[in-house]
Structures are given as C-alpha cells and as structure tokens.
Amino acid sequence: MMNFCSVCGEKVSLIMPAGDNRMRFVCSQCETIHYQNPKVVTGCIPQWQDKILLCKRAIEPRYGLWTLPAGFMENGESNREGAARETFEEANAKLTNMTLFSVFSIAHISQIYTMYRADLVAGEASPGIESLEVALMAEEDIPWGNLAFKVIEENLKLYYQDKTAGTFSVHYGELIKQQDESFKVKYF
C-alpha cells in the first residue's frame, strides 16, 4: 500500500495514467508514477554426494519448518549471485557449478522463484542466523510433511524425478491458489 509520494512527500492517488491500462499510485505534485512490480526470490539446491542441504527456519513465516536456502534478490547482484549469497547467509555454505533448475510463478503474491542446482563445497554447512539447523539429507530423509513452502516441495519433487530419470532439465511452473487454499501446480 502506498499513501505518500516517496520522491516529494505529497499524497498519492490511485489513478489510471494516460496511455496505461492499469491503476497506479501517481503523485499529483511531482507527477511521478509509482510502478509496483513482482519480486524475485532466488535460491539453491546444494548437492553433496547423494544428499542435499536443507535449512530449518529460525524466522517467520514458517518458523521451524524445513526449506531450501532462498531469499529476495537484491539490487546490483545477478540472480545466480543472489542464490549463492542466500545459501551463504542461511547455511554458511559455499557453492560451485551453479546451474539454473527452475522458475516458478506465484501470481497471487506477485513473486517469481528462481532455483539453481549447485555442488556444496567440501560438504560444509552450519546454521546461519536465519536457520535453527541445517542438514544434509538423502531422499528418504526429506521431511515432506514439514516443508515451509509449496514451491520448495515442488522443487524437491522435480529434483528427485530428474535424478531418477538420470537427466536434469530446467522447469517452469505456476502455483495457483485455489478457493480452498490448496495449490494447483501447472507446468509449461
């Protein structure tokens, strides 16, 4: 929600600017149009031997549930660098051989997720400030009932499908929230 112009401090109005087809917050004083756009979450599936690295969240939302290292991309970094940074912040883990694994759209919260596969350097990781614990898990250890986010569950499913098939590809999926709060997942 936007009430005031971040450039000049005047109140903004929600109007459709000339030549546009959407409502925007516009400043009547300095005429700045304040566009609001989706945010990118970027993260990683860190691999070590036959295991992957998961983190138990020490922050809300979903405190205490398991996730892959991921977070909001920052200005001035590449998408891949953001995934590496988040992995270092959440799990003190360094990565090599990073390769794009998936892009997910979650339209109802205006987010896209980009996830990379990567090798965990020396198999070393420990909890960062946002993690209660970190663990290298084999497929049979994945806590499917205690994952933090649907998009993480989908990435893990795709990962093990590809691994079983013996070949990894890059996936694009959309998570669509249903009226009963469950998600429909579509791949394109």
Add this chain to the structure above:
Amino acid sequence: MMNFCSVCGEKVSLIMPAGDNRMRFVCSQCETIHYQNPKVVTGCIPQWQDKILLCKRAIEPRYGLWTLPAGFMENGESNREGAARETFEEANAKLTNMTLFSVFSIAHISQIYTMYRADLVAGEASPGIESLEVALMAEEDIPWGNLAFKVIEENLKLYYQDKTAGTFSVHYGELIKQQDESFKVKYF
C-alpha cells in the same frame, strides 16, 4: 531514489537496519523498512513457420530499433502471462505453446529478463501503440546492427544456435557491463 516514507510521509534515512547487512531507506517515524529489489522483464520469441516476430520500437529508450516483444512484469500475473500480455500489447499477437527459453541477469541495472518461445497464432500481428511496425523475419532478415538491446541480440543468437542444432534448451546468462561500456556475456 527515495526521500519520503510512502506509508506515513515522513522523511526517510539511509541506514543499515539491525540484523541486516545492507543500507536501506528506513522511516524514523513508522519504522517501515523500504526494500528495493530487481525488476523482471518478461517477453517472447513468437514463431511462425520459419520466421520470428520482431517489433520496431515507437518509444524510448531505443526508439526506432528492433526488439522482441517484452516488458516489465506486473503484479498479479504469472511470468508467462506477462510475456503473452506484452506480445499482445506490442504486436496484437496471440501465442500458444509457450515454453521458457532463457533467463538473463543484468545486475548493473537490477533487472532480470525471462524469455519464452511460443507459436504465433495464425501468423497474425500488427503494430501496437508501442511499436512503429512489426515484421515476421527469417534468420537472414534479422537486423543485427539495429537491435534495441544486447539481451535481445543474445536471445536471438541462442535461438538460432539451438535451431541449427535441432534442439532447444533453457539458457541462463549474465550481461556484465565493462568499463568501456561494452558487455561481457557469461553463460552458466
């Protein structure tokens, strides 16, 4: 640049919030932290028979140069829907069989580009308000010297490389601006 809090209208300060490692615009009155994040540009390579659809820009930047249909992703839409919307807005063109083709990071302008391959429905297109003209072009017609953006040139190069190889894959690249203003392109 941000001068005023968009929530309460007070002046903001550029400080490093507790527990953070970056400078953020923070409101001293309502304590809102105003995160600023990269924007997503989403677009398409529309295919029809042996040709693809390009648009000649009727807007700045790069007025009069050729591009693929693409634009800023909007809140509430999926990444793929955004690419289809931009293609309709810029070229009155409908798409089918959309599949992810590339993700590019352009860190120095805090953008990521997502591009889809798709089939142009009925081969029909005409200039939208942001295009001077549109054209279905064979490879030998591509105006390599008059393309609007480096990221578009790279997508077209990858497209024809894949087409020649007989198999399309999903690419991730980074465009890094050099001191002499040229770009270095790295693929991962």
